[in-house]
């Protein structure tokens with residue numbers, strides 16, 4: 155069967171989008187999802203996202219990694235899905251939708267999407283890294299310099315190693331630019347490589363850097379390989395609330411396959 159698809163990207167984290175409001179997409183066909191995301195044999199993307207109807211909210215998000223498996227929350231994917239929903243006429247400037255980690259509010263203006271992320275009440279601090287869940291699991295490691303880093307090799311070692319093992323984690327390497335700006339490079343689980351940006355990843359980095367007192371700002375700039383993102387939050391008794399991921403989300407092309 156011919157499949158209509160749309161391609162979107164958010165700071166270079168790219169996604170195949172499918173309008174599944176009629177429930178025609180076979181969600182169990184892991185191999186086909188991986189094929190659609192394949193950069194040589196398919197369309198090419200870091201993940202595939204279904205936009206589905208929701209009984210009470212604007213829509214529902216279903217996210218798959220490039221390996222074809224359904225996974226946890228994707229921040230950049232969520233922002234791109236908001237842009238897709240607007241282009242389809244499902245929403246105007248505001249959206250409330252359900253994803254695997256719960257309900258998300260979002261706003262879109264001039265191609266910039268603000269997506270509310272889940273509250274974060276636990277930030278695990280270790281000798282040379284931090285671990286937190288911002289909808290997806292993130293290992294955050296501070297480094298002096300990351301420009302010459304072999305992210306794929308170093309990231310895979312951490313992702314598959316103890317204590318993460320088979321379930322794995324995403325791995326973010328961070329260096330400081332100034333008091334409110336950090337450079338981030340991310341190895342993504344399920345893509346099993348460096349991606350140009352990771353939304354839940356930069357959210358984790360902004361919170362971790364605040365907790366480490368590397369920044370005292372509550373609006374943090376994150377420079378990623380594919381562009382610039384911002385994360386803002388409030389801190390209430392050690393809990394990070396009202397967390398927003400902010401940045402561009404762009405339509406690339408559409409087709410059938």
Ligand SMILES: N[C@@H](CCC[C@H](N)C(=O)O)C(=O)O
Pocket residue numbers: 167219225226227228229230231290291323324342343344345351352353354355
């Ligand atoms: N690119 C995403 C994260 C997607 C999920 C991740 N690969 C996982 O399986 O944990 C983002 O923008 O947050």
